[in-house]
Amino acid sequence: MYPKIPLTVNGQKQEIEADPEMPLLWALRDIMDIKGTKFGCGIAACGACTVLIDGEAVRSCSQPVGEVEGEITTIEGISQGDELHAVQLAWMKHSVPQCGYCQSGQIMAAVALLEENPTPTDEDISRAMTNLCRCGTYPKIKAALKDAAQTLGA
Amino acid sequence: MSRLGKYTRRAFLGLGVAAAGGLAVGFYFYKKPYANPLDAKKAEGEAPLNPYVMIANDNTITIIAPRAEMGQGVHTTLAALVAEELEVPLEHVIVEHGPSSPAYFNAAMLEESTPFPFYDESVLAELARGSMKIVATFLGLNITGGSSSTTDAFVKMREAGYAAKFVLVKAAAEHFGTSEDNLALADGTVTDKASGQSVTYGELASRAAVVSPPGETKLKKASDWKILGKTQKRVELKDKVTGGRIFGIDVQLPNMLYSTVRMAPRKGVSLRSYDKTATLAIPGVKDVVEIRTITGEGLGVIAENTWAAFKGAEALEIKWDDPHSFQNSDQMWSALEDALTQEATFELGGTGSDAEVFTSIPESEAVSAQYRLPFLAHATMEPMNATAQHDGSKIRVWTGTQAPGLIQSVISRHFDMDSADIDIATTRLGGGFGRRLEVDFALYASVIAKATAPNPVKVTWTREEDTQHDAYRPMAIGEFKGQVTPDGTLKTMDMHVASPSIIQSVMPRTFPGISPIGPDNTVLDGAFNQPLDVENIRCKAHVADLQVPVGFWRSVGNSVNGFFHESFIDEAAHKAGRDPLEFRLAHLTSDEFRPAREALKRVAEMSGWVTPLPAGKGRGIAHVLSFGTWTAQVVQVDVKDNTVTIEEVWAVADPGIVLDPGMFRDQIMSGINFGLSQALGQEITWAEGEVEQANFDTFDAMRMYQAPRITIELLENSPRMGGAGEPGTPPSTPALANAIFAATGKRIRQMPLSNEIDFI
Ligand code: FES
Ligand code: FES
Numbered sequence: 001m002y003p004k005i006p007l008t009v010n011g012q013k014q015e016i017e018a019d020p021e022m023p024l025l026w027a028l029r030d031i032m033d034i035k036g037t038k039f040g041c042g043i044a045a046c047g048a049c050t051v052l053i054d055g056e057a058v059r060s061c062s063q064p065v066g067e068v069e070g071e072i073t074t075i076e077g078i079s080q081g082d083e084l085h086a087v088q089l090a091w092m093k094h095s096v097p098q099c100g101y102c103q104s105g106q107i108m109a110a111v112a113l114l115e116e117n118p119t120p121t122d123e124d125i126s127r128a129m130t131n132l133c134r135c136g137t138y139p140k141i142k143a144a145l146k147d148a149a150q151t152l153g154a
Numbered sequence: 155m156s157r158l159g160k161y162t163r164r165a166f167l168g169l170g171v172a173a174a175g176g177l178a179v180g181f182y183f184y185k186k187p188y189a190n191p192l193d194a195k196k197a198e199g200e201a202p203l204n205p206y207v208m209i210a211n212d213n214t215i216t217i218i219a220p221r222a223e224m225g226q227g228v229h230t231t232l233a234a235l236v237a238e239e240l241e242v243p244l245e246h247v248i249v250e251h252g253p254s255s256p257a258y259f260n261a262a263m264l265e266e267s268t269p270f271p272f273y274d275e276s277v278l279a280e281l282a283r284g285s286m287k288i289v290a291t292f293l294g295l296n297i298t299g300g301s302s303s304t305t306d307a308f309v310k311m312r313e314a315g316y317a318a319k320f321v322l323v324k325a326a327a328e329h330f331g332t333s334e335d336n337l338a339l340a341d342g343t344v345t346d347k348a349s350g351q352s353v354t355y356g357e358l359a360s361r362a363a364v365v366s367p368p369g370e371t372k373l374k375k376a377s378d379w380k381i382l383g384k385t386q387k388r389v390e391l392k393d394k395v396t397g398g399r400i401f402g403i404d405v406q407l408p409n410m411l412y413s414t415v416r417m418a419p420r421k422g423v424s425l426r427s428y429d430k431t432a433t434l435a436i437p438g439v440k441d442v443v444e445i446r447t448i449t450g451e452g453l454g455v456i457a458e459n460t461w462a463a464f465k466g467a468e469a470l471e472i473k474w475d476d477p478h479s480f481q482n483s484d485q486m487w488s489a490l491e492d493a494l495t496q497e498a499t500f501e502l503g504g505t506g507s508d509a510e511v512f513t514s515i516p517e518s519e520a521v522s523a524q525y526r527l528p529f530l531a532h533a534t535m536e537p538m539n540a541t542a543q544h545d546g547s548k549i550r551v552w553t554g555t556q557a558p559g560l561i562q563s564v565i566s567r568h569f570d571m572d573s574a575d576i577d578i579a580t581t582r583l584g585g586g587f588g589r590r591l592e593v594d595f596a597l598y599a600s601v602i603a604k605a606t607a608p609n610p611v612k613v614t615w616t617r618e619e620d621t622q623h624d625a626y627r628p629m630a631i632g633e634f635k636g637q638v639t640p641d642g643t644l645k646t647m648d649m650h651v652a653s654p655s656i657i658q659s660v661m662p663r664t665f666p667g668i669s670p671i672g673p674d675n676t677v678l679d680g681a682f683n684q685p686l687d688v689e690n691i692r693c694k695a696h697v698a699d700l701q702v703p704v705g706f707w708r709s710v711g712n713s714v715n716g717f718f719h720e721s722f723i724d725e726a727a728h729k730a731g732r733d734p735l736e737f738r739l740a741h742l743t744s745d746e747f748r749p750a751r752e753a754l755k756r757v758a759e760m761s762g763w764v765t766p767l768p769a770g771k772g773r774g775i776a777h778v779l780s781f782g783t784w785t786a787q788v789v790q791v792d793v794k795d796n797t798v799t800i801e802e803v804w805a806v807a808d809p810g811i812v813l814d815p816g817m818f819r820d821q822i823m824s825g826i827n828f829g830l831s832q833a834l835g836q837e838i839t840w841a842e843g844e845v846e847q848a849n850f851d852t853f854d855a856m857r858m859y860q861a862p863r864i865t866i867e868l869l870e871n872s873p874r875m876g877g878a879g880e881p882g883t884p885p886s887t888p889a890l891a892n893a894i895f896a897a898t899g900k901r902i903r904q905m906p907l908s909n910e911i912d913f914i
Binding site for chain 2: 001002019022023026029030031033035036037038039040041042043045046048074075076079084088091092095096097098099100101102103104107125126127129130131132133134135136137138139140141142
C-alpha cells in the first residue's frame with residue numbers, strides 16, 4: 001500500500017516501501033535497520049540525526065524520505081571497512097565521546113564542515129557546529145575538529 | 155582511610171566448582187551471601203572465576219563492570235581495577251555490564267546518604283554509614299548514582315582481580331612443577347622463568363578449578379600500579395565514533411513492534427476517557443493500550459514503526475482526572491514561601507547552641523538574601539526508551555538504566571511475578587544524570603509488551619514526552635541570613651531551605667511499602683555539610699510537597715544548596731569588604747578543611763585571581779564539597795551591552811585518589827557545562843496542570859558557541875576517595891553569578907540567570 005521510494009544510502013542503491021512523509025531518520029532506523037543515526041528531538045533542534053545528502057549536513061528527522069534528492073551518507077558510510085575517517089580518528093585520539101549519543105551527529109556535521117571549509121577558525125567551528133551535546137564535550141569536539149583539519153590538509 | 159580498611163580485612167569463602175571445559179571457581183565475599191550470577195549465564199567453555207571475572211579456555215577474559223556506562227567512563231575504570239591485579243592489559247579484556255543481580259550491590263551510594271557530613275568521623279557518623287551499607291546489601295541495590303561507583307568498587311574489584319590471579323598462579327605452579335616465585339605474569343599468560351615456557355590463563359582454567367581461593371588478599375601498592383592512576387582509553391571508544399548499536403534505542407529483535415506513550419501530566423492524574431479513532435486510522439498503527447501503573451497512567455500506541463506510533467499518539471484525544479490542587483508555578487512558589495514561615499521539618503549539622511544568636515543579629519551587621527531555583531528536567535540526549543518481551547512465564551527488558559534491580563522489583567510487583575522471571579539487560583546509556591534511576595520507561599514497556607506478546611516491542615518516547623514527564627530537580631527557595639562583625643568575620647550563618655523531598659517522592663514509586671526513615675538530607679546537601687569555620691551555624695529544612703515528581707538530578711541537593719551557600723558567602727565577603735577568596739580562606743582554618751584551602755589557592759593561581767581585569771570583565775569563585783570531592787572553580791565573564799559571555803572556567807578537584815586522571819577531568823568538564831547550562835535559560839514551569847516546556851526549543855542547554863575554555867587540575871590531599879560524575883556541577887553556577895556581580899555589581903539570586911541578564 002506504500003509507494004516504492006528509490007534511495008542511495010552509503011553507495012548502495014535500494015528501494016523501500018514507506019509513507020513518503022516519514023522522516024528519513026525513521027526510514028533509516030526502523031525500515032533499513034541503519035542505527036548509527038540517532039533520534040534526539042524530531043524538530044531539527046539537536047543534530048543527533050545529522051546525515052549527509054550529497055555531502056551537505058541534513059537533519060534527517062525533519063527531512064521527508066519521499067523528498068530526498070541525492071546520495072545519503074550516514075556515519076556507517078564515512079569509513080572504508082576498518083579504516084576510519086580522519087574525523088573519527090581525531091575523535092578517538094582526543095577521547096571526545098562521553099555517553100556518545102550525540103557523537104554520530106557531531107562527526108557528520110564535522111565532516112560536512114571540513115568538506116566546505118578545510119581550515120575552519122574557532123569562530124567558523126562555533127558557527128557551524130550547532131549540534132547539542134548534553135555531556136558538554138564541546139572543548140574536545142573543537143580540539144579534535146582542528147586536528148582532523150590538519151590531518152586532512154596535510 | 156579507616157573505612158577502606160574494613161574491606162581489606164574481609165575474608166573470602168571459597169567453593170570450587172568444575173565447569174565443562176573450563177574453570178569455575180565460584181567464590182563470593184564474606185557478608186555478601188549472593189549466588190554468583192555468572193554461573194547461570196556462562197556459555198560452553200567459559201569459567202566464571204567470581205562475579206567479576208570470567209575466563210574462557212580460548213583465553214578470552216571478560217570483566218563484569220556492573221554499573222551503568224553513561225559517559226562517565228565507569229566501565230573502563232572498573233575494568234582497570236580488576237585488570238591491574240589480574241596482570242592483563244586493558245586492551246585484552248572484554249567489558250560487560252553483566253546481569254542484574256544483588257551480588258553487584260552499591261554500598262557506597264547509600265553510605266553517603268546519611269545525614270552526616272563527609273568529613274565527620276564521629277562514632278555516630280561511622281555507625282550510620284555502616285548501617286546504611288547493611289541496608290544496601292539487603293536490598294541488593296545495583297545502582298549507579300551519587301558518583302559512588304568507583305568508591306564502591308575501589309577495593310571490591312581489585313580483590314576480585316587478585317583472587318582470580320591467585321588461583322591461576324597456583325595452577326601454573328603445578329603445571330610447570332615449580333614454585334610460585336619462579337613464575338612471571340604478563341598479558342594473560344604465565345611464564346616459567348627457568349624454562350621460558352608460557353601458558354595462557356585460559357589453558358590454566360581447568361587446573362585452577364581444584365585450587366582453593368585465597369584466605370586473604372594482598373593488593374598491590376599504589377606505587378606498583380601499571381594501569382591505575384594513568385589515563386586509559388575508553389573501552390567502548392570505537393563504538394562511539396562509528397555509530398555503534400550500543401544504546402537502548404538501537405535494540406532490534408525479530409518480529410519487534412514499535413511503540414510510544416502519551417502519559418498523564420504527572421503521577422496521581424488518572425485516565426478518565428479517550429478517543430482512539432483518529433489514531434487507529436493512521437497507516438501503520440496497530441493498537442492502543444491502557445497503562446495503569448505505580449508511576450503513572452496513560453496510553454501506549456503500538457505500530458509498525460516509531461514514526462507511525464508518534465503520529466498515532468499525537469492524534470489521541472484524552473481526558474484526564476487531575477486531583478491536584480497545585481496547577482501552576484505561582485501556587486508552587488507560594489507553597490514554598492509558606493513553608494518557610496512554618497516550623498522547620500528538620501535540622502542538620504550546625505554549630506553553636508544558643509538559638510538567641512540567630513534572632514539577635516544587629517541590623518548593621520546583618521546580611522540576608524533569598525535565592526530561588528526552578529524545577530529542571532534531565533534532558534538526556536537519548537530520550538527515554540525500553541524494549542520488552544513477554545514470553546510465556548518470563549519478561550525480558552532491554553534498556554539503558556542506572557538501576558536494573560529497581561526495574562526488576564517494580565515489574566515483578568506490577569505483574570505479581572517472581573523477580574527471578576524478570577530479566578533486565580542493561581545497554582549503554584545516552585546520558586543518565588539521574589533520570590535513568592527511575593523505572594517508568596521500563597515499566598510502561600513491560601505493560602505494552604503484554605499486549606504484543608509473544609512479540610517484543612520497543613517503546614520510544616518523543617522528546618516532548620520526555621521533557622514533560624521527568625522526575626525533576628526540585629524547585630527551592632533558600633533564605634540565608636548572616637552576621638558579619640565589624641572586623642569582617644562571618645560570625646553567624648542561618649540557612650533555611652524550602653523544597654520538596656526527593657526521597658519522599660522516589661520511595662513510593664520504587665519501594666512501595668518501605669517508608670523512608672529519618673531526615674532526607676538531600677534537601678540540605680551542599681549547605682549543612684560544607685567546610686566552613688563559623689561560630690554559629692544553623693541549617694533547617696522546610697519540606698513542602700508540591701505534587702510534582704522530583705528525583706535525582708546530577709549532584710542532587712548540592713546543585714541547589716551549592717548555589718545558595720556559595721552565592722551567600724560571596725555576599726558576606728562583599729559586606730565585610732574583603733576579597734571573596736581571602737574571605738573564604740579566613741573561614742577555612744580547621745585542619746580537616748585543608749583540601750578546600752589547597753583547591754582554592756590553586757584555582758586562584760591558575761586563574762590569575764590577583765591580577766586586575768579590564769572594565770566589563772569579572773571573575774567569581776566558589777567551592778563545594780560534594781560526593782567526597784572538594785571542588786573549587788573560578789569563572790570569568792565578559793559583559794557587553796548587558797550581554798554575558800562566559801569566557802573561561804578554571805577548576806581544581808580533590809577526590810583523594812585519582813584512578814584515571816583523563817576520565818576524571820572529562821567528568822569535571824562535563825559537570826561544569828551541565829551546571830552552567832541551567833543559567834542560560836533552563837526552567838520547568840507549570841500552567842494548567844501541565845509542564846510548559848516541551849522540546850529543545852523551549853528547554854535548551856549550552857551549545858558550542860556558548861562553551862567556555864576550561865582548565866582542570868586534580869589534587870590528592872583528601873583522606874578519602876570521592877566521586878567524579880557530579881562534583882563538577884555545584885560550584886559552576888555560584889561562581890558564574892559571583893563573576894557577573896564582580897563585572898557588573900548586579901547580584902542575581904534566581905535561576906535561570908537569563909531571566910535577569912542576557913547571555914550570548
Ligand atoms: S533528532 Fe533531528 S535534530 Fe534532533
Ligand atoms: S557525548 Fe553525551 S550527549 Fe554528547
